[in-house]
Amino acid sequence: MPRPEDELVKRQRERARLMAWLLGAFVILLFLITVAKIGLNK
Amino acid sequence: MTPSIAQTSLTADWRDLLALTKPGVMRLVVFTGLCGLLAAPVSLPPALGFAAILCIALGAGAAGALNQWYEADLDAKMRRTANRPLPARRMDRQTALHFGVGLAVFSVILMDLATNHLAAVLLAVSILFYVLIYTVWLKRRTAQNIVIGGAAGAFPPLIGWVAATGTVDTLPVLLFAIIFLWTPPHFWALSLFVRSDYAAANVPMLPVVAGIENTRLQIFLYSLALAVSAVAPYALGLTGLVYGISAAVLSAIFLVLSAIVLANKAQEPSGMKPERRLFAFSILYLFALFAAVVADRWVAG
Numbered sequence: 454m455p456r457p458e459d460e461l462v463k464r465q466r467e468r469a470r471l472m473a474w475l476l477g478a479f480v481i482l483l484f485l486i487t488v489a490k491i492g493l494n495k
Numbered sequence: 496m497t498p499s500i501a502q503t504s505l506t507a508d509w510r511d512l513l514a515l516t517k518p519g520v521m522r523l524v525v526f527t528g529l530c531g532l533l534a535a536p537v538s539l540p541p542a543l544g545f546a547a548i549l550c551i552a553l554g555a556g557a558a559g560a561l562n563q564w565y566e567a568d569l570d571a572k573m574r575r576t577a578n579r580p581l582p583a584r585r586m587d588r589q590t591a592l593h594f595g596v597g598l599a600v601f602s603v604i605l606m607d608l609a610t611n612h613l614a615a616v617l618l619a620v621s622i623l624f625y626v627l628i629y630t631v632w633l634k635r636r637t638a639q640n641i642v643i644g645g646a647a648g649a650f651p652p653l654i655g656w657v658a659a660t661g662t663v664d665t666l667p668v669l670l671f672a673i674i675f676l677w678t679p680p681h682f683w684a685l686s687l688f689v690r691s692d693y694a695a696a697n698v699p700m701l702p703v704v705a706g707i708e709n710t711r712l713q714i715f716l717y718s719l720a721l722a723v724s725a726v727a728p729y730a731l732g733l734t735g736l737v738y739g740i741s742a743a744v745l746s747a748i749f750l751v752l753s754a755i756v757l758a759n760k761a762q763e764p765s766g767m768k769p770e771r772r773l774f775a776f777s778i779l780y781l782f783a784l785f786a787a788v789v790a791d792r793w794v795a796g
Contacts, residue, residue: 464508471509482549485542486609492540 507590511580515563515591516556516598523781524555524651527674530785531655531667534792539610539659546609547658551651553602554618558625558647560595564588565630572696575689610658617657621650635697638704641686645678652785666733669724670788676721677781680714680753684774687711688764711757714773718753722746725784734791741787745780752776 528551532544539547563570563581571582580586599622607615625647634640649671656667686693686700687710693700702710725746729739752773759769 468507468509482542482546483608486546489540489542490609493543 507580507586511586512590512594514580515560515586515594517559517563520559520648521552521555523778524648525552526782527670527785528552528651528655530789531652531670532659533655533789534652534666534670535656535659537659543609544659546605547614547655550602550606550609550618551654553598553605554622555651557595557597557599557602558622560591560598561622561626562630564591564595565626566634567591569635569696569698573692575692606654606658611661613661613663614654614658617650617654621647621654624650635699638699638701640699641679641682641701645675645682648678649674665731666728669728669731669733670785672724672727673721673784674781676717676724677777679717680721680749681774681777681781683710683714683717684756684770684777687770688767688774707762711759715753715757718750722750728788734788735795736791737794738787738791741790742784745783745787748776749773749780 525548529548532539532547538544563579567579567581567588570576570579576582581588581591599619603615603619603622606618625644629640629644629647633643637643652670652674653663653667656670657663683701687702687707694703701713705713725742726739728734729736729742752769755769756773759767761767
C-alpha cells in the first residue's frame with residue numbers, strides 16, 4: 454500500500470506540472486490578446 | 496477509500512478543483528456565451544473572442560466553486576451532490592474558497608484586458624449575483640429560488656454580445672429573457688422526479704413547498720412566457736426567418752411537452768416520464784434555439 458506521503462508528493466507534482474502548462478498557455482494568450490489589440494487600434 | 500493525509504491536506508487533486516467548477520453546467524454557459532458573441536453585428540479578432548469565452552467559462556467556474564464552498568453542508572445531504580469534493584471531504588473548504596475567489600478575480604481582469612469595461616462589469620455582476628443573491632440569500636429562503644438563479648445563468652449571451660460590441664442591445668436582452676424564463680420549467684421538471692432529495696436537504700423547492708400539481712401548473716405558465724420571449728426576436732424584426740421558424744417549432748414542442756406534464760397526475764417519480772422527457776428536451780431546446788440565432792445571423796450575412 455502506498456504511504457500517504459507518497460500520495461501527497463504525487464499530487465503536488467501533478468498539480469505543479471498542470472500549473473506550469475496553464476501558466477505557459479496564459480503567457481501565449483496574453484501575447485495573442487496584445488497582438489489582436491494592437492491590430493484593432495491601427 | 497481509507498482516509499489519508501493527502502485527502503485532508505492542502506494539496507487537492509486537480510481533478511477535484513475541476514469538479515468544483517461544475518463542468519457540466521459550463522457547457523451550456525460556454526455555448527450560450529459563444530452564441531451571444533457570434534450573433535453580435537461586430538466580429539472580434541479570434542484571440543479576443545476566445546479570451547472572452549474563456550473568461551465567461553472561468554467566471555461560471557468561479558461561481559460554481561463558491562457555490563459549492565458555501566453549500567458543502569447542503570450537498571452532503573443529497574445523493575446527487577454527496578460525492579462532490581467538499582462533502583466527500585477530498586478537499587478542505589478554504590482551498591475551495593481561495594480557488595473560487597482567485598478564479599473570479601482573474602476572469603474579470605482578463606475580460607477587461609481582452610474586451611471592454613462593460614463586459615467585465617457584467618461578468619462580475621453575474622458572479623456576485625449567483626453567489627450572493629442566489630446561493631447565500633435566496634436559495635434556502637424561497638421556493639422562487641430557481642427563478643432568481645435563472646437570472647445568473649442568463650448572463651452569458653449578454654456578456655458575449657457586449658464583449659463584441661461594447662453596448663447592450665434589444666436582442667441580447669431578449670436572449671437573457673429566454674434563458675431566464677427557460678430555467679424554471681427546466682429545473683422544476685427535474686425537481687419533480689428528484690423531489691425527495693431536496694426535501695431531505697430542507698431546500699424549499701417548489702414541489703416541496705407548493706405541491707406537485709402547483710409545480711406542474713407553474714411549469715406550464717413559464718413555458719407559455721418562454722414561447723412568447725422565444726419568438727419575440729423574430730416578431731420584432733431583430734432576426735430572420737431561419738430563427739423565426741426554428742423558434743416557433745421548438746417552442747411548440749416545448750409547450751406540448753409541458754402540457755403533457757400539466758395533465759400528468761402521477762405523484763411518484765416512477766410515473767414521471769413526461770417530466771423526464773420535458774427535462775431532456777429542455778436542454779436540446781436551448782442548444783437548438785441559440786444555434787438558430789447564430790445560423791440566422793450567418794444566413795443574413
